[in-house]
Amino acid sequence: MDASLPDRLRATLRDVPDFPSPGILFKDITPVLANPALMRDVITAMVAPFIGSGVTRVVGVESRGFLFGVPMALALDVPFAPARKPGKLPWRTEREAYALEYRSDVLEMHTDAVGAGDRVLVVDDVLATGGTAAATCRLVERLGADVVGVSVLVELGFLDGRALLPERAVHAVAAF
Numbered sequence: 001m002d003a004s005l006p007d008r009l010r011a012t013l014r015d016v017p018d019f020p021s022p023g024i025l026f027k028d029i030t031p032v033l034a035n036p037a038l039m040r041d042v043i044t045a046m047v048a049p050f051i052g053s054g055v056t057r058v059v060g061v062e063s064r065g066f067l068f069g070v071p072m073a074l075a076l077d078v079p080f081a082p083a084r085k086p087g088k089l090p091w092r093t094e095r096e097a098y099a100l101e102y103r104s105d106v107l108e109m110h111t112d113a114v115g116a117g118d119r120v121l122v123v124d125d126v127l128a129t130g131g132t133a134a135a136t137c138r139l140v141e142r143l144g145a146d147v148v149g150v151s152v153l154v155e156l157g158f159l160d161g162r163a164l165l166p167e168r169a170v171h172a173v174a175a176f
């Protein structure tokens, strides 16, 4: 793996102060999406620690988790399933409530998205307080599947999201 990838990623992400509310320094990933060479390296880095772990499904968290989760699922040659905001999924759903850095919310998955025997890799763009990833892991497990790990683009280490994921294998390409 390219040793400078975390530096390239940190240099490409755009910091937007006070978005979506005062005091939040938002990590804008759109410059990463606009850079195909960086995206290719990032997707490779996000799946690398989990190759050989028997992943059978990638679950991406709405909405920026989809942007990384789908190419990761293709790279691993496994199905992708979305964890979505409430009321978006059309079929039968299971739900999980959680607290975010700047609000509280609910995530839903289709009841047939993952199940017994599945080994799931949970994907999102930013690990902040860890509430979103932890809720997604709980939802996946409630549907009968095992969580292999959590893979994120960047981790805001000062928020200690890993504290909410104590038994999980958590991987971030870069940390702040």
Ligand code: AMP
Residues within 6 Å of the ligand: 024, 025, 026, 027, 028, 061, 062, 063, 064, 099, 100, 101, 124, 125, 126, 127, 128, 129, 130, 131, 132, 133, 156, 161
């Ligand atoms: P958390 O549940 O606190 O770990 O928050 C993670 C979720 O909120 C992810 O889906 C992120 O996209 C989003 N998020 C939280 N904080 C930020 C931030 N500072 N910059 C960008 N996205 C964030």
